[in-house]
Amino acid sequence: MDVKKAAMMMKADAPKMAAMSGEARNAILAKVCEALKASRDEIFAANVADMEAAKKNGIAEAVMKRLKFDDHKMEDCVSGITQLIGLPDPLGRKLLERELDEGLVLSRVSCPIGVIGIIFEARPDALIQISALCIKSGNCALLKGGKETANTNRVLFNVIKKAALKGGAPEGCLFQAEAHSEIDELLKCEGYVDLIIPRGSNAFVRYIMDNTKIPVMGHSDGVCHTYVDGDADIEKAIPIIIDAKTQYSAACNATETLLVDRRIAKTALPAIAKALTDAGVKLRANAETSQLIDAELMGDDEYNTEYLAWTLSVKIVDGVDEAIEHINRFGSHHTDCIITENDKTAARFMQLVDSAGVYQNCSTRFADGFRYGFGAEVGISTSKLHARGPVGLEGLTTYKYLLRGNGQIVGDYASGKKQFHHRDL
Amino acid sequence: MDVKKAAMMMKADAPKMAAMSGEARNAILAKVCEALKASRDEIFAANVADMEAAKKNGIAEAVMKRLKFDDHKMEDCVSGITQLIGLPDPLGRKLLERELDEGLVLSRVSCPIGVIGIIFEARPDALIQISALCIKSGNCALLKGGKETANTNRVLFNVIKKAALKGGAPEGCLFQAEAHSEIDELLKCEGYVDLIIPRGSNAFVRYIMDNTKIPVMGHSDGVCHTYVDGDADIEKAIPIIIDAKTQYSAACNATETLLVDRRIAKTALPAIAKALTDAGVKLRANAETSQLIDAELMGDDEYNTEYLAWTLSVKIVDGVDEAIEHINRFGSHHTDCIITENDKTAARFMQLVDSAGVYQNCSTRFADGFRYGFGAEVGISTSKLHARGPVGLEGLTTYKYLLRGNGQIVGDYASGKKQFHHRDL
Numbered sequence: 023m024d025v026k027k028a029a030m031m032m033k034a035d036a037p038k039m040a041a042m043s044g045e046a047r048n049a050i051l052a053k054v055c056e057a058l059k060a061s062r063d064e065i066f067a068a069n070v071a072d073m074e075a076a077k078k079n080g081i082a083e084a085v086m087k088r089l090k091f092d093d094h095k096m097e098d099c100v101s102g103i104t105q106l107i108g109l110p111d112p113l114g115r116k117l118l119e120r121e122l123d124e125g126l127v128l129s130r131v132s133c134p135i136g137v138i139g140i141i142f143e144a145r146p147d148a149l150i151q152i153s154a155l156c157i158k159s160g161n162c163a164l165l166k167g168g169k170e171t172a173n174t175n176r177v178l179f180n181v182i183k184k185a186a187l188k189g190g191a192p193e194g195c196l197f198q199a200e201a202h203s204e205i206d207e208l209l210k211c212e213g214y215v216d217l218i219i220p221r222g223s224n225a226f227v228r229y230i231m232d233n234t235k236i237p238v239m240g241h242s243d244g245v246c247h248t249y250v251d252g253d254a255d256i257e258k259a260i261p262i263i264i265d266a267k268t269q270y271s272a273a274c275n276a277t278e279t280l281l282v283d284r285r286i287a288k289t290a291l292p293a294i295a296k297a298l299t300d301a302g303v304k305l306r307a308n309a310e311t312s313q314l315i316d317a318e319l320m321g322d323d324e325y326n327t328e329y330l331a332w333t334l335s336v337k338i339v340d341g342v343d344e345a346i347e348h349i350n351r352f353g354s355h356h357t358d359c360i361i362t363e364n365d366k367t368a369a370r371f372m373q374l375v376d377s378a379g380v381y382q383n384c385s386t387r388f389a390d391g392f393r394y395g396f397g398a399e400v401g402i403s404t405s406k407l408h409a410r411g412p413v414g415l416e417g418l419t420t421y422k423y424l425l426r427g428n429g430q431i432v433g434d435y436a437s438g439k440k441q442f443h444h445r446d447l
Numbered sequence: 448m449d450v451k452k453a454a455m456m457m458k459a460d461a462p463k464m465a466a467m468s469g470e471a472r473n474a475i476l477a478k479v480c481e482a483l484k485a486s487r488d489e490i491f492a493a494n495v496a497d498m499e500a501a502k503k504n505g506i507a508e509a510v511m512k513r514l515k516f517d518d519h520k521m522e523d524c525v526s527g528i529t530q531l532i533g534l535p536d537p538l539g540r541k542l543l544e545r546e547l548d549e550g551l552v553l554s555r556v557s558c559p560i561g562v563i564g565i566i567f568e569a570r571p572d573a574l575i576q577i578s579a580l581c582i583k584s585g586n587c588a589l590l591k592g593g594k595e596t597a598n599t600n601r602v603l604f605n606v607i608k609k610a611a612l613k614g615g616a617p618e619g620c621l622f623q624a625e626a627h628s629e630i631d632e633l634l635k636c637e638g639y640v641d642l643i644i645p646r647g648s649n650a651f652v653r654y655i656m657d658n659t660k661i662p663v664m665g666h667s668d669g670v671c672h673t674y675v676d677g678d679a680d681i682e683k684a685i686p687i688i689i690d691a692k693t694q695y696s697a698a699c700n701a702t703e704t705l706l707v708d709r710r711i712a713k714t715a716l717p718a719i720a721k722a723l724t725d726a727g728v729k730l731r732a733n734a735e736t737s738q739l740i741d742a743e744l745m746g747d748d749e750y751n752t753e754y755l756a757w758t759l760s761v762k763i764v765d766g767v768d769e770a771i772e773h774i775n776r777f778g779s780h781h782t783d784c785i786i787t788e789n790d791k792t793a794a795r796f797m798q799l800v801d802s803a804g805v806y807q808n809c810s811t812r813f814a815d816g817f818r819y820g821f822g823a824e825v826g827i828s829t830s831k832l833h834a835r836g837p838v839g840l841e842g843l844t845t846y847k848y849l850l851r852g853n854g855q856i857v858g859d860y861a862s863g864k865k866q867f868h869h870r871d872l
Contacts, residue, residue, distance in 0.1 A: 036801070037771070037775070037798070037799040037801060040798070040799075041798050041799060120819070120820060122813070122818065122819070122820065126809060126813075128819060135831050135832070136801065136831065216831055217831070217832065231660070232660075235656070235657075237830065237831075237832050239832070255854075258853070258854040261854065261856055262854060262855075262856055264856075265856035265857055265858050266856075269856070269857045269858050269861065270857075346462070350462070368851075372849050373462075373465070373466050374462040374465075374466060376461070376462060376561065377847065378847060378848060379847065379848045379849075379850060380847055380848070380849055380850075381849070381850040381851070381852070382849075382850070382851045382852065383851070383852045383853055383854055383855075384551060384850055384851075384852030384853075384854070384855040384856070385855065385856045385857050387856075387857035388547070388551075388850055388852075388855070388857060389848075393547065393857075393860070393867060394545070394547070394553060394848070395545060395547065395867065395869035405662065406560050406561065406641055406642070406662075406845040407560070407642065407662050407664070407832060407833040407845065408832040408833040410845050410846060410847065410848075411847070411848045420831040420832065420835050421835060422802065422803060422804065422805055422835065422836075423803060423804045423805070423814075423819070423835075423836045424797050424804075424805055424806070424807075425804060425805075425806040425807070425809055425813055426793075426806070426807045426808065426809075427806070427807065427808045427809030427813075428683070428808055428809075429680075429683040429686065429687060429808055429809070430687075430808075430809040430810065430813070431686050431687055431689075431690035431691075431694070431809070431810045431812075432690055432694045432695075432810050432812035432813060432818075433690050433694050435818070436694065442818060442820065444820035
């Protein structure tokens with residue numbers, strides 16, 4: 023089946039998927055766990071084939087780690103799904119219930135978005151997490167994973183889809199596109215696909231946004247900052263900065279720029295720089311900052327760089343206000359942290375930094391749906407509309423307004439014959 | 448000042464606007480009410496000039512009504528702002544508070560979107576409502592109103608902006624673009640304007656969406672349905688249908704298509720058709736339906752027509768399931784109603800119709816922020832992302848995640864040295 027036909031079929035099936043009970047959706051997730059465990063050997067064999075092909079193609083070691091699907095990742099996935107089953111049903115929640123007038127009751131009820139197209143990197147665990155999130159939230163999911171794990175994805179997809187159909191989901195609940203060319207077909211499915219979530223490089227996400235009329239939810243970069251304030255505890259600051267830069271430098275929530283308050287630059291910056299250099303981090307800094315530390319010289323206009331590597335931009339700023347200005351100007355509104363013992367300064371920073379996540383005294387690497395307790399995430403949004411930050415179940419839902427009356431007409435309210443009383447129930 | 452410069456200034460001022468207290472924002476709104484009343488004569492004089500120019504230009508009578516700003520509309524606006532002052536502060540609400548681990552507390556707090564560009568039709572009351580909603584929600588608003596009320600808008604804008612500045616709002620809180628060419632400049636303000644809300648014709652909204660990289664919130668049409676089920680009370684149905692079609696036919700929430708259950712078509716449809724025709728409504732129907740009523744013949748593929756006039760498409764369907772299918776296929780996912788005394792059938796319709804508003808036994812014309820008690824609306828969204836249905840204060844806000852720690856690093860959780868406990872506070 024081609025992508026457009028699949029999307030049309032999924033659109034027609036979306037109301038059936040939406041109408042499944044929470045119990046039925048949870049039962050499917052339980053079946054998925056069982057089926058994954060039962061298909062262990064088949065899945066691992068497919069993954070071995072993917073890994074061997076990747077090795078032949080000279081895929082980088084860091085990427086190879088993501089392709090691998092072993093017992094450890096299987097356990098993580100199953101425990102993730104089990105956690106998801108335990109979360110409250112995101113559908114059918116009454117978000118508002120208001121009597122507009124006697125016998126005229128408005129309610130706002132959460133419901134699925136419908137058909138969601140998700141394009142993701144070559145990571146078998148991502149396929150499992152995304153499918154599980156969509157099943158739990160009653161959405162139909164059109165999946166396109168990275169080609170390097172095509173064999174693993176095919177087996178995983180079949181296992182999950184079979185479990186879903188057995189559990190009563192409609193045929194259109196899940197579809198997997200396998201060819202790269204199918205991404206462009208997906209982008210043309212306006213009217214059938216309600217939302218596209220692209221995961222990947224900035225350039226890729228930008229390409230998706232520029233080439234479809236379907237709403238897109240995706241962040242396009244992660245230029246995160248850690249600002250060391252004049253009132254910081256430097257002993258506390260150093261491990262936070264090292265973790266934020268090195269714990270997983272390829273992640274979008276890794277810190278890319280270190281800002282240091284001029285008040286303490288002379289005393290604290292050399293110590294921080296030494297700790298970073300000793301840890302293996304390469305430093306870059308503008309002319310002024312370079313006078314205090316051993317760093318590669320960089321231009322003042324380069325502070326919007328996302329390295330995704332063990333490299334860090336460093337800059338001296340004039341206290342919290344210049345830090346805020348710098349972050350709002352050069353950052354990507356993802357996640358930014360202040361290190362300070364002064365809660366008043368922290369409050370100012372948290373109020374005025376315009377980012378999805380604003381932290382005090384902890385690593386920017388905490389920006390993650392699993393760590394936030396959302397039962398995995400489908401992506402991290404730096405958009406301010408709909409979902410912002412890590413997107414879990416709630417970001418995969420919308421709502422509708424239901425109005426129940428008994429013959430009420432607007433003319434009676436327009437003429438003044440009747441009045442609204444707007445009483446929340 | 449040109450639009451781009453204004454937008455840049457507003458972007459820089461947005462954090463200051465966001466940081467104003469709820470009391471300060473309410474005090475500005477109170478000042479706006481006073482200032483509007485005090486400037487009564489100046490406003491009305493400007494409006495008389497607009498009305499005279501419009502008359503000379505042969506503007507249609509229906510449009511003239513919208514241009515007019517008199518004591519009655521002034522009172523409505525002032526009472527709308529007073530209602531808005533009384534609503535809870537949409538900012539700083541804790542939407543979530545969760546201890547991820549000891550001493551590591553996550554909270555999700557509502558905040559303004561930032562800089563919002565709003566393009567609206569020639570209606571002076573719209574300028575007042577939109578400005579008031581943006582002030583209450585802490586957003587900076589870049590306004591472009593219809594040219595037919597340019598004189599009135601200029602006076603109103605100055606009155607409101609003066610009150611805002613006196614109340615402590617930053618210079619960039621409000622800006623008015625006056626030239627039509629400035630719309631295209633606004634569309635290029637990516638990075639400075641966070642959201643564009645266009646109000647107007649389908650073609651206009653589509654043009655905006657196709658010509659900017661800034662997120663757009665706008666509905667592009669309103670093809671609303673009323674479905675008369677086999678279990679309907681026909682005495683109740685007729686006034687609802689007439690209200691839904693004629694109470695204000697130019698509105699997007701007016702019913703454009705009447706669907707009638709085949710089970711009762713022979714008995715009920717002629718009576719309904721007669722009532723509509725007597726009220727002055729022109730009927731159009733496909734071949735089958737035309738056999739029962741006196742109507743202009745229309746093709747089965749024309750049921751996606753938005754008339755915005757006293758014309759109604761009529762069609763016989765095979766019960767609630769065909770009604771649902773028809774609505775999901777031909778409708779615009781705005782507002783659709785079932786007339787039935789059978790609550791089970793109604794529940795099915797409300798579950799499966801994929802629209803922002805799904806009603807039972809009342810007029811589709813109720814879809815409106817004021818009627819829902821939102822203190823006016825900035826628009827009605829048929830998108831499923833962010834806000835759906837009438838968009839009031841809540842749709843003008845987003846949220847940020849704040850995380851407060853005491854030196855926590857992700858490495859400790861990745862290594863298993865520490866565990867998250869995710870306890871909601």
